[in-house]
Amino acid sequence: MANPFDLSGRRALVTGGATGIGEGIALALAEAGADVALTYRSHAPQETQAWIEAMGRSCAAVRADFTDMDQAGAEAVVGFARDALGGLDILVNNAGIIHREDSAEMPLKDWRQVLSVNLDSVWLLSQAAGRHMLAQGGGKIVIVSSVLGSQGGLRVPAYASSKHAVLGLTKALCNEWAGHGVNVNAIAPGYTATDNTQALRDDPDRSKALLERIPAGRFAEPSEIAGAAVFLASDAAAYCHGSTVTVDGGWMAR
Numbered sequence: 001m002a003n004p005f006d007l008s009g010r011r012a013l014v015t016g017g018a019t020g021i022g023e024g025i026a027l028a029l030a031e032a033g034a035d036v037a038l039t040y041r042s043h044a045p046q047e048t049q050a051w052i053e054a055m056g057r058s059c060a061a062v063r064a065d066f067t068d069m070d071q072a073g074a075e076a077v078v079g080f081a082r083d084a085l086g087g088l089d090i091l092v093n094n095a096g097i098i099h100r101e102d103s104a105e106m107p108l109k110d111w112r113q114v115l116s117v118n119l120d121s122v123w124l125l126s127q128a129a130g131r132h133m134l135a136q137g138g139g140k141i142v143i144v145s146s147v148l149g150s151q152g153g154l155r156v157p158a159y160a161s162s163k164h165a166v167l168g169l170t171k172a173l174c175n176e177w178a179g180h181g182v183n184v185n186a187i188a189p190g191y192t193a194t195d196n197t198q199a200l201r202d203d204p205d206r207s208k209a210l211l212e213r214i215p216a217g218r219f220a221e222p223s224e225i226a227g228a229a230v231f232l233a234s235d236a237a238a239y240c241h242g243s244t245v246t247v248d249g250g251w252m253a254r
Helices: 020-031 047-052 071-085 109-135 157-178 195-202 204-212 222-233
Strands: 009-016 034-041 059-063 090-091 139-144 182-189 242-248
Touching: 009 020, 009 047, 009 071, 020 034, 020 090, 020 139, 020 222, 034 047, 034 071, 034 090, 071 109, 090 109, 090 222, 109 139, 109 157, 109 204, 139 157, 139 222, 157 182, 157 204, 182 222, 195 204, 222 242
Parallel strands: 009 034, 009 090, 034 059, 090 139, 139 182, 182 242
Antiparallel strands: none
16 A cells, blocks of 8 residues: 555645754655745755755745735745645645734734734645645645633733634635635644744743643654644545644643
């Protein structure tokens, strides 16, 4: 039998693919056989590209700022991936930002910036890639949410709201596109050792409280989130539509 997790010949776009969870996903997709295009904002992508190309895969990278993205910008990013790779079969919406501040003090501009990157760009890129996938008769869209897509967190009202919202978007797109061969699913990572959690990990009291709550007793490594993306991007997940795969060390079980 063919390996249902084999992504040989597939073309994937991973946003925020030069660092953290996005880099872990980009590398894992390449290891499974996919050619990869990635976006980056401030982290240089050359090292990630070199690792992917060392596996014998094609890799292309484009700088993109998802603040205030419009439909033309989303089409340009998707078009870049299609041109660079010769097509597009997989979109992983991973890029995101977080802003920590007491809710009573948070300025509207910071709220809007988080929602712009974490929600608006996910919608616009999913729409642009979805048009292409519908036309070609299939594709895979994976949206990276968070365990805070089911919880409120502390001092992160915009982030939590955006991560709740993209789970709703996942279900809404599933309802329209599942019958046309386009799988739309989500991943809900727990606390992972990335730039977004650096402040928490550097705070002894907060870090201790989090680790005591996680049954696994540690933060995840980005590579440990990536397996869920490979699954959802593969034929093994052909009947997964509108699902959320939680990868959290048991956080939500507490």
